Amino acid sequence: MKAREYSPFDQLLMQVDKAVRTVFGAPPISERANPAEEFPEAALAANEQRQVAGLMRVDHAGEVSAQALYQGQALTAKLAEVRGKMERAALEENDHLAWCNQRLAELGSHTSVLNPVWYAGSFAIGALAGLAGDKWSLGFVAETERQVVKHLEEHLERLPVQDRKSRAILEQMKEDEGRHATAALKAGGGELPEPVRQLMRFTSKLMTTTAYYL
Ligand SMILES: [Fe+2]
Ligand SMILES: [Fe+2]
Secondary structure: OOOOOOOHHHHHHHHHHHHHHHHHOOOOOOOOOOHHHHOOOOOOOHHHHHHHHHHHHHHHHHHHHHHHHHHHHHHHOOOHHHHHHHHHHHHHHHHHHHHHHHHHHHOOOOOOOOHHHHHHHHHHHHHHHHHOOHHHHHHHHHHHHHHHHHHHHHHHHHOOOOOHHHHHHHHHHHHHHHHHHHHHHHOOOOOOOHHHHHHHHHHHHHHHHHHHHO
8 A cells, every 4th residue: 555645734733743742742652561560669758759750850851852853853864764763763762751751650740841842952953863864863863872871870870779660660761772772773873973972962961950850
């Protein structure tokens, strides 16, 4: 069957719909079960609970950005195959988004109020990366995922030991992001120049420090 061709206006509407759902909508339905489900709720002191909520809010904001990055890239990526691969990864990011969202609710906390900003910025960056060509766009995914893995490792160290629910989620995310990085490199991703990587680290620092509080 021939795939339906969407007009630019249709595409724009679909993108806006996706953005609004990601940022303001009900938590998406995850494909896989939440890895936190098998663990009991931990006894957390008030300050620990605040700290975990801060960390999970950062991770949630990161997942909102991941959705936007993949959407932006899918819009401009040239090869259908690459587009397909990114859509698959975006689906897995969907699980992450849902799990972080659920954990934040369990902790009685909120998602980042700046999520619309992260979404818009990341969408633009993703679209630009897609325009730069598939080699760079895949290289960009690989580098992003590598940085996310590092940052998840840091969060895993900062989690209170008894919070096995949050730990289970972050562990699974770390595994998935590592796989996304490898897949992007295997699909032909190039190594980004150091100044670009630095800029990416700087932007992610900006997001992680603000999303912890806001
Ligand atoms: Fe993710
Ligand atoms: Fe990922």
